[in-house]
Amino acid sequence: MKPILWCGLLLSFVVSLTDTIYPQQQPPQTPTVPAAVISDPTPDPTYPATMAWPDIVSHGAKMYSVIYIASGAGPHPTVLMLHGFPGNEKDLDLAHSIRRAGWNVLVPFYRGAWGSGGTFSFTHALEDARASIDFLRDPDNARKFRIDSSRIVLLGHSMGGFVAAYVTAHDPQVLAVAVITPGNLGPSSARRRASDPQFWEQWRDNSSRLVGTTPQQLMQEVDSDPAKWNYMNCVPLLKNRPVIVLEADDQNTSDNQELAKRLREAGDAQVAELHMHTDHSFSDHRIAMQAAVVNWLDAITPLGAVSQGLKASTTRTRVLLLGTGTPVPDPDRSGPATAIVVDDRAYLIDFGPGVVRRAEAAALGGVTAAEPGNLKVAFVTHLHSDHTAGYSDLILTGWTSGRTVPLEVYGPSGLQSMTEHILQAYRADIETRTNPDGNQRRFPDGWKVNAHEIKPGVIYKDEKVTVTAFATKHAMESYGYRFDTPDRSIVISGDTNPLDETIKACNGCDVLVHEAQPVELLAKMPESVQAFVAKYHTTTEQLAELAGKARPKLLVIYHTVSFPPGIAPPRLLPPKAGADALYASPEMLQKEIASRYSGKFVIGKDLDVY
Numbered sequence: 001m002k003p004i005l006w007c008g009l010l011l012s013f014v015v016s017l018t019d020t021i022y023p024q025q026q027p028p029q030t031p032t033v034p035a036a037v038i039s040d041p042t043p044d045p046t047y048p049a050t051m052a053w054p055d056i057v058s059h060g061a062k063m064y065s066v067i068y069i070a071s072g073a074g075p076h077p078t079v080l081m082l083h084g085f086p087g088n089e090k091d092l093d094l095a096h097s098i099r100r101a102g103w104n105v106l107v108p109f110y111r112g113a114w115g116s117g118g119t120f121s122f123t124h125a126l127e128d129a130r131a132s133i134d135f136l137r138d139p140d141n142a143r144k145f146r147i148d149s150s151r152i153v154l155l156g157h158s159m160g161g162f163v164a165a166y167v168t169a170h171d172p173q174v175l176a177v178a179v180i181t182p183g184n185l186g187p188s189s190a191r192r193r194a195s196d197p198q199f200w201e202q203w204r205d206n207s208s209r210l211v212g213t214t215p216q217q218l219m220q221e222v223d224s225d226p227a228k229w230n231y232m233n234c235v236p237l238l239k240n241r242p243v244i245v246l247e248a249d250d251q252n253t254s255d256n257q258e259l260a261k262r263l264r265e266a267g268d269a270q271v272a273e274l275h276m277h278t279d280h281s282f283s284d285h286r287i288a289m290q291a292a293v294v295n296w297l298d299a300i301t302p303l304g305a306v307s308q309g310l311k312a313s314t315t316r317t318r319v320l321l322l323g324t325g326t327p328v329p330d331p332d333r334s335g336p337a338t339a340i341v342v343d344d345r346a347y348l349i350d351f352g353p354g355v356v357r358r359a360e361a362a363a364l365g366g367v368t369a370a371e372p373g374n375l376k377v378a379f380v381t382h383l384h385s386d387h388t389a390g391y392s393d394l395i396l397t398g399w400t401s402g403r404t405v406p407l408e409v410y411g412p413s414g415l416q417s418m419t420e421h422i423l424q425a426y427r428a429d430i431e432t433r434t435n436p437d438g439n440q441r442r443f444p445d446g447w448k449v450n451a452h453e454i455k456p457g458v459i460y461k462d463e464k465v466t467v468t469a470f471a472t473k474h475a476m477e478s479y480g481y482r483f484d485t486p487d488r489s490i491v492i493s494g495d496t497n498p499l500d501e502t503i504k505a506c507n508g509c510d511v512l513v514h515e516a517q518p519v520e521l522l523a524k525m526p527e528s529v530q531a532f533v534a535k536y537h538t539t540t541e542q543l544a545e546l547a548g549k550a551r552p553k554l555l556v557i558y559h560t561v562s563f564p565p566g567i568a569p570p571r572l573l574p575p576k577a578g579a580d581a582l583y584a585s586p587e588m589l590q591k592e593i594a595s596r597y598s599g600k601f602v603i604g605k606d607l608d609v610y
């Protein structure tokens, strides 16, 4: 799996976009036009590009749709493309370009539009987009149409842009959203009603193409809930995801610019904004517009790496990163948690906050062994909260998700006491779920935990794995773990100073998952932090040296302290530093390790599979 340079890609992309802001009245310079926009791919005789026209049921009515299926076995990431009002410009040329770039594209026609059943309203359009997402996530459809359900991106033009932004904002599993001159339905229609004498006539003309609505009804709909129909209110829900705003010279420009600005101000480091001097339909910028969208899609290296890893994997044993973070509440990095998956079993190491949600995401992405109800054996490296704040969730949600046997947990002394206290804290929950009315009364053992306090040596063995613990050096009793499975050996460091024990435990192992703290970032930290790291953690410099001796076939770096832009705690910021002063970008880590270590390594991200 290639090292991920996600933020760097986006940044350089944003920079390159400024080149494509065309001066007015001049012929467009040609932005980098990807091959997918202008040339046909080599046909794949086994899995050719094709199309289908499934009916999607939305609230009882049949929506017509077209799905363009990319060539190749897949599963392919998929774009849900939402047309405007009433949808005269359907952007099907864009759909073809996106498909040639390796994505499927689903184009539904809203209820009441273009022959689809039911009636049209803005609310119905939101519901129809959700029904289309459900369609893409249905396992039967995913198989039939070669869809990677873990990688869905929404794209919408004009009113469809509003729908795409709104539905993405309220569905955290959607990876990213592209909006092409999105109409801000509430404020924009209010403005035009007040200033444009042609307004009602234009809306009558447009809405007469739609079934079951009138301009008056549509205006009543947006007036009845102004907050809902203003996409600026979606900003807080979108700010952690990639968004591209494509603008034209039309009535939406100021809203579109404001949207991009507010996303940036909210700390979204993955906003791309591009203005083209063209009309609302991009009539004379079709190639430039498609190039922008396809380049942006190419730059997305999403959480859905799960599926990529699965595809590449031919081994029985896989390493699944469920959380690669630290105590920093970074929404892109859950608390430390790793699963070693052998066939249909998953063994968990650490259960930081977010572990159960990430496990479910991995299961939805194809690693079914990681389903929360299937997590039965866990190992904890040490009892710091960033590694254990998901413990109650693992115990209780694992139970309500289907685990019928006690959870087996192994870790340092103090684990039994922590376990007893958590169960005590949730006594009311456990009692009400197991009493004669309780929804778990038929599984009265699933909430129980057998906590095993360990010493170095072989601590666990079954027919799939042998687990050996070795003492590490951290602020409290702590262990690293080596897993030996039928086909691979994997070592996980947990939080620790660099140690000979880790080198010995790995000694040419297949995968070493190790923490690392970047030296460039540490230099900006207060001395007290530097001293703590020097005693209890590992710098990139030290890890490079350690890995040189441990010789893993693959080094996976995780648990790196970093404060992404916007979530830097002010008390740590150096004087006059910007909000991203304590952000350790993947490039920083990449540079620090690559300059000192020649072996294969990757910067781990949540949901990566190796």
Ligand SMILES: [Zn+2]
Pocket (backbone or CB within 6 Å): 326, 327, 336, 384, 386, 387, 495, 559
């Ligand atoms: Zn930690």
Ligand SMILES: [Zn+2]
Pocket (backbone or CB within 6 Å): 382, 384, 474, 495
């Ligand atoms: Zn720790």
